Amino acid sequence: METKTKQKLSESILDKFSIDFLRSQVLKNAYGNDDTVIARLDPRILLMWYLFIGLVPWFVSNLWFLMACFLLVLVTTKLARVAGLVLLLFAVGVFSQTGYLFLVSLLFGGDTSTIIPLLILTLKVATCSLASITVFSGLDPDRLSNGLMWYGCPERLSFSISYAYRVLPMLMEEFQNILLSFRMRGNPPAHETFRGKVRYLFYQVQVVMHAFYPLMLNTAKRSRTTVEALEIKGYRYAAVNKTVKKMKLATLKVTYNDLLFTAVSVLWIALAILASTLF
Amino acid sequence: MELTKKQAATQSQKLMVFVLTMALYGLATLFTELIPKFQVGIVEFSVEYFFFIPLTLAMLFDPLSAALGAATGELVFSEIMLGQFGGLGELEKFITVTIGVYIAGRMVRNPSNRAMVGVAAITGTGLQMLMGTVVDILKVQFAVEDFEAVAGLPESVFATEGFAFLNDLLFSGILFCLLPTLFLVPKLYGKIEPLLGMRPRDEKSDLGRISPKILFACAAAFIAAIAAELLATSGMPLIDWEAEWAESGTAVALGIAAAAAAAVAVIAVIKVKYGKEKVPQK
Numbered sequence: 394m395e396t397k398t399k400q401k402l403s404e405s406i407l408d409k410f411s412i413d414f415l416r417s418q419v420l421k422n423a424y425g426n427d428d429t430v431i432a433r434l435d436p437r438i439l440l441m442w443y444l445f446i447g448l449v450p451w452f453v454s455n456l457w458f459l460m461a462c463f464l465l466v467l468v469t470t471k472l473a474r475v476a477g478l479v480l481l482l483f484a485v486g487v488f489s490q491t492g493y494l495f496l497v498s499l500l501f502g503g504d505t506s507t508i509i510p511l512l513i514l515t516l517k518v519a520t521c522s523l524a525s526i527t528v529f530s531g532l533d534p535d536r537l538s539n540g541l542m543w544y545g546c547p548e549r550l551s552f553s554i555s556y557a558y559r560v561l562p563m564l565m566e567e568f569q570n571i572l573l574s575f576r577m578r579g580n581p582p583a584h585e586t587f588r589g590k591v592r593y594l595f596y597q598v599q600v601v602m603h604a605f606y607p608l609m610l611n612t613a614k615r616s617r618t619t620v621e622a623l624e625i626k627g628y629r630y631a632a633v634n635k636t637v638k639k640m641k642l643a644t645l646k647v648t649y650n651d652l653l654f655t656a657v658s659v660l661w662i663a664l665a666i667l668a669s670t671l672f
Numbered sequence: 673m674e675l676t677k678k679q680a681a682t683q684s685q686k687l688m689v690f691v692l693t694m695a696l697y698g699l700a701t702l703f704t705e706l707i708p709k710f711q712v713g714i715v716e717f718s719v720e721y722f723f724f725i726p727l728t729l730a731m732l733f734d735p736l737s738a739a740l741g742a743a744t745g746e747l748v749f750s751e752i753m754l755g756q757f758g759g760l761g762e763l764e765k766f767i768t769v770t771i772g773v774y775i776a777g778r779m780v781r782n783p784s785n786r787a788m789v790g791v792a793a794i795t796g797t798g799l800q801m802l803m804g805t806v807v808d809i810l811k812v813q814f815a816v817e818d819f820e821a822v823a824g825l826p827e828s829v830f831a832t833e834g835f836a837f838l839n840d841l842l843f844s845g846i847l848f849c850l851l852p853t854l855f856l857v858p859k860l861y862g863k864i865e866p867l868l869g870m871r872p873r874d875e876k877s878d879l880g881r882i883s884p885k886i887l888f889a890c891a892a893a894f895i896a897a898i899a900a901e902l903l904a905t906s907g908m909p910l911i912d913w914e915a916e917w918a919e920s921g922t923a924v925a926l927g928i929a930a931a932a933a934a935a936v937a938v939i940a941v942i943k944v945k946y947g948k949e950k951v952p953q954k
Contacts, residue, residue, distance in 0.1 A: 419753060
């Protein structure tokens with residue numbers, strides 16, 4: 394009975410961590426939350442906000458201020474309804490950067506006095522990454538690339554962002570199909586013994602490497618189609634044309650919501666500064 | 673006539689190579705991002721499992737487009753899409769990847785020459801890793817002020833970084849960069865180029881040897897990368913915020929807070945009014 398539930402549990406975990414799961418998470422992250430408060434804000438304001446929240450905490454080591462910044466980005470991340478996988482990656486990342494230091498210092502007879510400096514470092518790291526998560530996965534890719542373009546980023550970059558979000562699900566599906574067909578035709582080595590397991594691992598790595606051969610050819614064909622379609626629409630001339638850029642960016646508009654968001658953020662930060670000077 | 677020109681690829685073909693490399697390498701780095709990294713202190717055992725993809729494409733096509741495509745792909749797919757964007761620090765990765773791939777691509781004059789492909793693959797990988805190691809060492813040196821004073825610290829940093837570099841080069845460099853590139857380049861050579869409407873690269877359509885100018889440009893870019901990385905990681909107070917607060921901080925902060933509170937109130941009132949006016953119109 395117990396082994397059965399165990400087996401079931403491991404199966405369900407493995408099931409979750411498949412390419413399909415990844416694809417749905419990435420898609421959800423990109424397009425699943427365009428009805429949130431954050432997604433409706435103006436990308437230019439949000440990028441400016443990110444520039445402040447993502448940069449300033451690195452230069453300040455006042456606990457009150459950092460705590461306030463962290464709470465602020467915590468709220469915005471909640472508002473942006475970020476996909477679970479991204480948050481998991483964030484947690485693992487923060488822990489691997491600072492969390493384990495605390496454990497190690499406890500192991501070597503450290504006491505609670507190590508908490509404060511570590512907390513400051515952790516807050517800095519966490520604030521910056523949460524701010525970037527809010528902005529880069531809370532925003533619609535198209536709006537994000539428009540915002541970047543407004544600040545004069547090269548057209549290539551904003552094209553890449555929009556293209557990446559569209560092509561990634563297709564690429565993942567294709568890669569999975571190729572892997573499946575390799576698995577169908579392949580003859581994996583027996584993996585009961587330890588040596589067999591090592592050989593099996595090498596076999597798997599080899600299959601992944603081999604799978605890139607057809608994938609490269611298919612993607613080459615696809616990228617030619619993409620570029621030719623772009624050429625038909627006059628992409629290379631449009632990319633450097635000022636009138637086209639103006640038309641493209643005409644949808645950006647600062648509303649009262651944006652102003653309110655900015656004002657509330659400024660108020661919160663100002664209160665934090667006030668608190669840090671008082672205590 | 674067109675084919676005898678030194679510039680082997682047209683603008684749209686370059687864009688195709690860019691898109692191709694970006695999509696493939698981006699997909700691959702998305703997987704790498706999900707594999708946890710081993711990090712011992714500041715030393716990172718980062719394994720670039722899929723570095724062979726841009727290397728292969730840079731050897732077959734225009735190296736600069738492939739290099740830029742690879743770096744952009746990594747930035748967009750694995751950093752921005754997963755919300756892991758690290759700000760200024762990402763510039764270092766971008767530049768080192770570009771340089772490594774570009775140099776490797778330029779080294780190969782004839783992709784059917786296996787020996788050269790192998791040498792170029794390991795050089796490009798090694799170059800990229802070496803630059804990362806140098807940046808890591810500098811990072812520690814700048815972050816710890818009395819670097820020389822702490823007993824045994826310089827030696828231990830050099831030892832761990834050197835070990836990480838050798839380990840990366842010998843383990844992932846050979847297993848994940850050299851072998852797949854040696855397998856893929858001859859196999860794709862002559863097959864993938866017609867799909868993009870190009871002629872396979874050979875001695876004639878070569879872009880020429882690596883000139884000192886290119887090396888100089890690479891060195892300059894590398895210095896920029898170091899500067900960006902140091903700026904991003906160091907907690908150096910570039911702007912002296914805290915001193916300012918200490919003097920007349922409370923009053924200023926109070927002023928800002930009051931102004932912001934007033935702004936919030938005003939905007940909220942306008943918004944409510946605006947909303948009310950709009951509702952009857954509907």
